[in-house]
Amino acid sequence: MNQSIKKQITGHPFLKWAGGKGQLIQQINNYLPDNISTIDTYIEPFIGSGAIMFWLLSAYDNIKHVVINDINSDLINIYRVIKKEPLDLISELERIDTIYKNLTSYDNQKELYLALREEYNERNSSSRSVRNAALFIFLNRTCFNGLYRVNSKNKFNVPFGKYKNPKICDRETILRDSELLQKVEILCGDYTATKEYVSEKTFFYFDPPYKPISETSNFNSYTKFDFDDNEQNRLKQFCDEISATGAKFMLSNSDPRSINPDNNFFDKLYQEYNIMRVDAKRNINSKSDKRGTIKELLITNYLKSSATTNSI
Template sequence: MNSTPIAPFIKWAGGKRQLLPQISAKLPETYNTYYEPFVGGGAVVFALCPACAVINDINPALVNLYRQIKTSPGSVIALTDRLDEEAAADGKACYYARRDIFNDKMKKKEFDGELAALFLYLNKHCFNGLYRVNEKGYFNVPYNNSRARSCSPENILAVSEYLQKVTIMEGDFQDACRDAARGDFVFFDSPYAPLNPSSFESYTKEGFDVESHQRLAGLFRELTERGCSCMLTNHNTDFINELYEGFRKEVVVVKRNINSDASKRVGEEIIITNY
């Protein structure tokens, strides 16, 4: 595990901070390149800080944030601090104005330092750190009334230093693993399957449907044949258990802080490995 003070710089739904002890206990003894096709908030990669890593996500705004922090951390910090200062007088009005600017830049595909700073600001000041878009693809999470600082400059600089040795990709999870070879380690923090199978119809709107999960399971088996060490986490459901029949599994109890229903904030996740 990483002994340097690097922490995730955003909150992300399904983040694996609370599972780090179980994940670290199940790591392969040795591996060459580390792959994480669904990096999200990066809790695992920043905990491990592998010497050679490839991270990927399909969210272009998130990937832009990683790339801007890697190449221009000072600019990201300065732009984010300016957003915080401007929001001091009327946080709510500033939040919704910045949300509109963020959506306009996404529509125009303006992936730059300003978009990265807006992402950090919105993540810190939106409800539960959710990244959610409407049918038009616009970010629509409401304000959370927080006046907290949007980023830690020290952490952003430490993350930037580490990212110099990391390859950052944007796209489909299969493409992210195309160069994975024998001796490499692939960690899949995949999008969750719904707890209720009947929920898949609405869940499909989030972009990861039954076919996507089946394709991911196929990749897991393909990588196994290539000689890669693979680990995957997801909800402990019959659907997931059937997809990964024959692999090693451990069920762990977790807290689900983002669920608005307090009675549903405790659940089970499963850690699946091929070694």
């Protein structure tokens, strides 16, 4: 095990994110490829909040080239702003934070939330800016359960949350993440574009929109594009392609068998690969009794040489 894994993790996600992988770092660490200390390129085609990426960058000095991607252009705008204009973003967030917290009533705070949500929804494909990044973060910090959900017109439609003192501007995290992002190449588009960076010393981590396992578990509408079973199949074909180059990959997804023991969708789809079931906490539910531990999948195209696991 690379001794650098014992370093303090200095990078953290700057967003709350449904399905964020911070809680799975230990399990993912246990199943990293044996040659992780010789990997020089890390690629994450569905970056989301970046929990795994920030952890790996903090833990493994040997990773010199990092490529991240997401089809959500508003999310990618934040990464680019934090990389290039962190102080401007902090200033904008501090202004919003002051206005918000000077409003002492719930109704007034909700009114501001709705006004800024409307401003955010007036954005267009060319309006990538510090202001839009700040609005995104504000909405993320003050909306219900930190969800990011848009409709078919790409309009953010999550209702106002009930937080007494949300941390709208996390200055330290933004500055730490900005430093780490200096070595990161940031793409925006279909995940297949990352294939041009593949080599035998490449490690992919896939965290795609999860396959819903119940009628109430569909939280993958973070873009106006659906990620249905056809997309799950297309992703598997992409995994086949990069696996053929000698690159290694790990993929996370829901475990349909958690709800229906006869639902072997992923077991059949990835039958030639290695499938592990790990415990994950379900935190996104309006009913507290529906939250708790559930199984998720980790799928790899490699096996660990040892059955022992390592602690961070």
